[in-house]
Amino acid sequence: MAFPEDMTGNGFLRFYARYRGMKGEGRMKELLERFELDARGKVKKMSKGMKQKVGIVAAFMHDPAVLVLDEPTSGLDPLMQNRFIELVLEEKQRGKTILMSSHMFEEVERTCHRVGIIRAGRMVAVDSVDTLKAAQVKRYVVTLDSEEAAAQFAAEGLQVERQDRTQVTVLVQNNIQDMIAAMHKYPVTNITAPGQSLEEVFLQYYGGGEA
The missing domain is CATH 3.40.50.300 (P-loop containing nucleotide triphosphate hydrolases)
Structure with a gap:
């Protein structure tokens, strides 16, 4: 003003x-x-x-x-x-x-209540915050009982973001079945899905391109 x-x-x-x-x-x-x-x-x-x-x-x-x-x-x-x-x-x-x-x-x-994301002068997404979050890549942290098991699990062909000792962080876009199938082969002790912030959703729309 x-x-x-x-x-x-x-x-x-x-x-x-x-x-x-x-x-x-x-x-x-x-x-x-x-x-x-x-x-x-x-x-x-x-x-x-x-x-x-x-x-x-x-x-x-x-x-x-x-x-x-x-x-x-x-x-x-x-x-x-x-x-x-x-x-x-x-x-x-x-x-x-x-x-x-x-x-x-x-x-x-x-x-x-509803959020629109603009990139390069175009509206690339409009929806509720919850719906925008649900449509994006999910991050799962899988904990196994040993570093050896974690390394083997990380080599299963999944989209692995990182491995930290016995924990493997996996990114899942749509189908979670591949990760579940891989988990059945190894001694998994815990799995968590940290909540995704709106900022992370925004950065996924802007990632790898010009703002």
Whole structure:
């Protein structure tokens, strides 16, 4: 959001409130308190984080049905990022539609119902976070009872990411049956499937190519 640098934060917010036809300042004051923002100073003297807070207050204070936000937490500290996430979740509960562009993967994962991934100017995937995760390569960590057994298991022709003593990390795209068949031949003591983050899904779409 572009700000008139010679205005104070409060002056800008009141100007924007009049432009939006707001009748009172209750919601504005509530958001200022929530984000611990003293907006009495000139915008041009504010830090990036303070300007970001002014933008968030301006975006939410007039209670819009639809919000379009571009990197909304850029410049915010972790505490304020978490307060922003709480605000978005509250607005979702109230039935608001929020479109958000962000490279903060935890933020997206915690707030968004559907996610789109853009690569080279094209939308390459659009779905729920859970569905996007399920469609990608899975990582399994298989533990065997000896390093010798682990080495033999790793040589079974599976897509092995790495071997660390008795543990073998296997990547599975679609068919898990080959890994299961190989496991039946060896003394497996444990198998885990670490959860995949949205960032890992994103990197799989971007891997090996130009962003």
